[in-house]
Amino acid sequence: MATHLLLIDDHALFRSGVGMVLAAGLGVVEITEAATLEQALLIPEDAFDLVLLDLQLEGLNGLDGIALIKRKWPHVKILMVSATQDKRIQNEALIRGAHGFISKSETPSRMLELVTQVLAGQLPADPSSTPADQQLRLSARQSEVLELLCLGLPNKLIGRRLNLSENTVRGHVQAILQTLKVSSRSEAAFVARREGLIN
Template structure:
């Protein structure tokens, strides 16, 4: 069972999100927060797995809430759910440690899948805002080799393209005719090879350096 805390200052939206999430039998909303500080406290109290975090809230906003949670509970996931798609909001959220960034026009099933994907370790960013992330996130990756020196195979380049497209491990496996477990291992090996921490950083690096077309 995935334990979820929702941080949203609008009562009606908070309750609607709770209903949508709990319509999936694999998820349970264990706390409803009005701001980031309350989300942090509920995360600690209920041992939540993931926080669905709005950005703009009175008092402690989503950015500060994300920083608090990640500082004390680095293994807890934070998925930003907001109406804002501006470059500053996106880059700031990811720099604060957010594991994903989606917008409120998302469908209920997509929301459920996004939560599950983040829990599986996938960095979720809506495809249409990836360009903003690429332009503005200051990647911590510092490479001292040229792209050609990476010696990426065609299969690795295909895998990177699928990561950029936001595909799940299962979808990747179907496309390149490999098992889901094998694909997971390949992605892990790529992250180690390129000295990166997650799929979002890999996607940013790939687009910035034109690894994919």
């Protein structure tokens, strides 16, 4: 049976190149192309096995399009494709229901490998499959530290506000970064606001 693929990208040359790589590596494939999400959603095809969805599109962007694609083709697997290396955007794509994320800087063989894995059901862990309270579980003290951290206060001032030593605050900050799966204070503030962890 043929594998049905949908490529949504506003660069015709990129669609053509990816199509050739996948056709050569996957065997029997049927590839449909679209330059925009609006164009893709008008395709009468009943079902696709996999959608390769570009992040930056004219009109609706790829992140906002994930839900629309899943509504039209509920069982399809979605791989986001982008030039960005921003981990926050990659995580957001997974949270919204994408099955993986491919950088446009990847080699053709690596892209083929990732596509094959997703088609075989070997998917990365989906952050949305974890209940939010387990995913982002902070202690009451960590929540207090996080709130002050988001105000831009350094560890020393946070310690003064909460009557804690600077070392204790540093430990709480490290635990917060680990829990939120981020590497910097600014990223922690971004995720905390996005997830409604602070007012």
